[in-house]
Amino acid sequence: MKLIVVDNYEELSQLTAAALLGYMLNTQGRINVAVTGGNSPIRAYEILSDKIRGKDYLNNVHYYNFDELPYRTKDAEGITVSDLRRIFYEPAQIPESQIHKLDENNYTEFDAQIAKDGGLDLILMGIGADGHFCGNLPGTTEFKDFTSRVNTTPELKEMMKAHYDDPADVPDYYVTMGPASVMAAKNLLLIASGKGKADIINKFVHNNVSAEYPATLLKMHPNLTVIVDKDAAALLPGTN
Amino acid sequence: MKLIVVDNYEELSQLTAAALLGYMLNTQGRINVAVTGGNSPIRAYEILSDKIRGKDYLNNVHYYNFDELPYRTKDAEGITVSDLRRIFYEPAQIPESQIHKLDENNYTEFDAQIAKDGGLDLILMGIGADGHFCGNLPGTTEFKDFTSRVNTTPELKEMMKAHYDDPADVPDYYVTMGPASVMAAKNLLLIASGKGKADIINKFVHNNVSAEYPATLLKMHPNLTVIVDKDAAALLPGTN
């Protein structure tokens, strides 16, 4: 694990964009990248979008979402892909042919499809204050699981409400790449920003690997880079 | 994980030798391999020794042991390296300059030394009937641990007696690369042979990752090959 502590969110975003762009520039042939929604990567995507928009020389880069919150009834793309379109795919003008969607209809074949595409080269992830990564929240998936359907408990539904305009749209399940799918990628990039992540980053670095904080598993990957800002690193010894 | 089930111990040994030799032949520059003692690899080492003995073109291959059982009082090399010398290093005539010993004196710097040497390219491991790998027995190390000293409980000492001619030589501790050290290697190769391994191989394949059977962690490595014979695979569905 390479742990990088930077001064602030802007520097974290610059480095994250450089890590993604650098990988794309240095690699020949098809590149498969799974990307995260949420707040952490928003500025990185802004920076990256300005550098990759309309660039034909990056048409070998393919993008995947690693989880999806579908709508219960509404006939629409799920929350994650909609989010990614808004904060990254549309501003960066990624051609539709380079966007590969995980959703409630294809999740059982998703790992096989990725293997057929050559495997994931890089996954960009955030980490939740509860230690989740992708849709692997404590108590949902097991470490051995590949891409899975997670049936939503009342507690999960309560949390998921924040993502839906209409509470009636909160579904009975969502889908996510499981821990085993994520660990099979060639490279992992984990980012965290802000004081709200200080406790989990401290646990991530120091705690043992455990299902209580699923992201602790990621420490076991041979090619993991972690970029955090000072606020997220506030509880690490020697950082402040 | 690539799971390979072969007919018998001889075929397992042939494939294991080919996996090691093939890696050595195909790779430019220094190659660092950690190798296991014990019974499982004996025949593979016989086959391999005949192919690499005295071959100058393999002088870029360096060998490491990943655990060591020292003697309590006797001034001698530990059990693991002694075993490796007998079953592999001596028959293969590996030059001393290519042998790198982990022992009770250098274990605190071992991970740093391996990093300085360029990291481990490949680790050949067995799996214990209790789910241990290297010296990571249930209840000894944690997944997050790097190379460590394990203080030996009375139960461990009882088990360790089998390795010592004189029970008085059983030490109060041994050293081992920890789970985090092993997972940092570029490639892992796990072998298991015989009916005595059938139960643990079934658990390894199907159980979740857990400290109860430490080797289950290895399933999370992106470059893991597992070679087992039919006896060791006897409880896997579809094998018999």
Added chain:
Amino acid sequence: MKLIVVDNYEELSQLTAAALLGYMLNTQGRINVAVTGGNSPIRAYEILSDKIRGKDYLNNVHYYNFDELPYRTKDAEGITVSDLRRIFYEPAQIPESQIHKLDENNYTEFDAQIAKDGGLDLILMGIGADGHFCGNLPGTTEFKDFTSRVNTTPELKEMMKAHYDDPADVPDYYVTMGPASVMAAKNLLLIASGKGKADIINKFVHNNVSAEYPATLLKMHPNLTVIVDKDAAALLPGTN
């Protein structure tokens, strides 16, 4: 370049088989290997066939031929694939779905197809006494060429006759992966056996890169392993 000199053809064949098998065992995901016809690999294929025949765990390995001599009129598969079927694909019982043919109909799309398949991981090649590799004979292709059609001069046709039962079948052209296609592979493995190769191996090792002996270009690949027996190495200083 890693240069390996072995005692004889049998040892060369054992190592060649181990290099191929080892690569297959150690690699996760799809593996694309281009293989050579001709006499040099015959024994290696015998050894390898016994180890891979009917092995489901190698169904991720895909095979390509890198040149093809078509028939002028006869409606049949070309000389190279026919040869490969006889000496390797059939004895090894490679499923048809894992065999990818280069021929006179698809050569213009062959490089693109290989790129789509993830690129070649490994090419096993021989070297001609005239310094040719694949179908890149002196005076035919240029180093910058990708997969190409070579129009056959009277001299080339005279040489090609040896491959055809009926001289009327010698065609006006053949197809071959060009030097640029070969150099784009991740790993190259070059083998040579016998006194008839001693002169070209000496030139290969010592001469500058030049179109006169096209194989000299291969020395520039960052992952090249060369295996030769003592007879082929007879003119290298320090070998005898």
Added chain:
Amino acid sequence: MKLIVVDNYEELSQLTAAALLGYMLNTQGRINVAVTGGNSPIRAYEILSDKIRGKDYLNNVHYYNFDELPYRTKDAEGITVSDLRRIFYEPAQIPESQIHKLDENNYTEFDAQIAKDGGLDLILMGIGADGHFCGNLPGTTEFKDFTSRVNTTPELKEMMKAHYDDPADVPDYYVTMGPASVMAAKNLLLIASGKGKADIINKFVHNNVSAEYPATLLKMHPNLTVIVDKDAAALLPGTN
């Protein structure tokens, strides 16, 4: 080869800095980078220096110069390292322990030292209007050469004068990584900017590999990325 055409020198510099920084962020363990002096990379080094200055998390990155013009008599570091210090090492505050100098005293052991250090991961190079790369000018080294001493002809001395304040300091020889040393690196990054490079970039892309324009050899590397601005790409079909 991945060929990237960008609008202008600023965009070229941004991408070059991102390619270097991205490689550093994504890679675990020691990273060895050979870097070029001259005008082309000046702005990229400015951008990069601001991002890497004082960053402890990049203390695993080691820098090498790939050629050196010594002084004939003056007891001072050569022209290339002095240039690199001014435009990159000093502004970026690279610790001296991460700077590895090729010079007239160590060139015979330089390839062996690099091999011992784990090989070069990445070389950043420019291309001369005459087709040279590193110190490999037409008529100096051969493609098969590793790191070499080049005796300077009167014509070379005349060209070299531009680099020296005092013409009496122009030496009788310089040293350079040879074509074979460069091709042995894992990744190559070639940059060119300005109308003065348009002719050689056109030749680089379209001509055959030849000693007349030594950089044409680089097209044969399996991991080559080329970044040029529109001016340097002016003669490439379809660019304007």
